[in-house]
Amino acid sequence: MSLSCHNCPDVVQALTLMSVLNPAVETVVIDGALYQDEVTARQVMAVPMVFLNGELFGSGRMSLEEIVARLDTQNGDKERAKIDAKAPFDMLIIGGGPAGAAAAVYAARKGLRTGIASERFGGQTNDTLGIENYISVLETQGPRFATDLEAHVRHYGVDIMDLQRAEKVVPPAAPGALAEVTMTHGGTLRARAVILATGARWRNVGVPGETEYRNRGVAYCPHCDGPLFKGKRVAVIGGGNSGVEAAIDLAGVVGHVTVVEFADQLKADAVLVAKLKSLANTHIILNAQTTAIEGDGKTVTGLTYQDRASGEAQTLTLDGVFVQIGLVPNTEFLKGTVELSRFGEIVVDHHGATNAPGVFAAGDATTVPYKQIVIAAGDGAKAALGAFDYLIRSSAPTVNAAA
Secondary structure (H helix, E strand, O other): OOOOOOOHHHHHHHHHHHHHHOOOOOOOOOOOOOOHHHHHHHOOOOOOEEEEOOEEEEEOOOOHHHHHHHHOOOHHHHHHHHHHOOOOEEEEEEOOOHHHHHHHHHHHHOOOOEEEEOOOOOHHHHHOOEEOOEOOEOOEEHHHHHHHHHHHHHHOOOEEEOOOOEEEEEOOOOOOOOEEEEEOOOOEEEEEEEEEOOOEEEOOOOOOOOOOOEOOOEEOOHHHHHHHHEOOEEEEEOOOHHHHHHHHHHHOOEOEEEEEOOOOOOOOOHHHHHHHHOOOOEEEEOOEEEEEEEEOOOOEEEEEEEEOOOOOEEEEEOOEEEEOOOEEEOOHHHOOOOOEOOOOOEOOOOOOEOOOOOEEEOHHHEOOOOOOHHHHHHHHHHHHHHHHHHHHHOOOOOOOOOO
């Protein structure tokens, strides 16, 4: 783990709690910045990284529930039975980020039987260090914001189903009929209306070496993994706000940072570009198309790019590469179910409705511009109101009834 990693505390606390409650569990916590020999021996290039009996168990943020679920070899069967036993919902939300949480609150306040199924409640906000632009909240941390979202949703009695990943959506056959959402473990949820709020994830650069060296020199979170590259040379791919902010952050920890940008100028805000240029241990390369991430079979050793002006191939000698080139919507499982844009975003109208009756969508997974927390939250509320209007105009009675 790393003391500057905002994903590490949840994992450390979960594993420590397991060792406190179960004498058969022993937990050893290692600070990678202090014990570089352990980092080298275990080939750790991203944190948090968990080893079980000496073998790699997992990396990244994991809750206690996720860890226990992975240890339980019969968890899939249990989850399938539990999900299949659920009564139909009036409104089912897929995704637990700001859009999904807002949709759940608005739906529940309408007196509807509401469920929300998500892989990880809070979505991307769990991986966000500081939030300073959510109106009425002067400053907060991403994980705290995610916890507050969940508390607000639970306040209205919404059925929260965490660690659930949707695999297939079948829209209602007719107004008033039930939609079906099947999870990866095979269990199926039913509802009169569905809101898709599946969010987005970091976009991969898609070059040779990226997958091979992920967590072995290729990283996506400068706050988490920056300390592991103390005094070393790294590159940041991407010259937007995320990329330049990452470079500025890393410059205070690593030996040298090179920003590699495809376009002929940085796309970040002027104030961020000025700050980056003021730092002595940074360098900017423009018009550069990354073609490969190089390694020695164990860790990253460099990055190859093509100069788009001259066509010449160039190689940087590096210890790490941070990818910061935007987001890709989590919509692959929806192909053929609802209309998607050429970028894979769910096409919605001004009510949040998709082209499939009874199916609505909100947040970063949709064509709504500007992927911001406050916009996603408002978008979720709008989709819930749109779905509610659909329900009151359909012929079937509400499932909630006297409940």
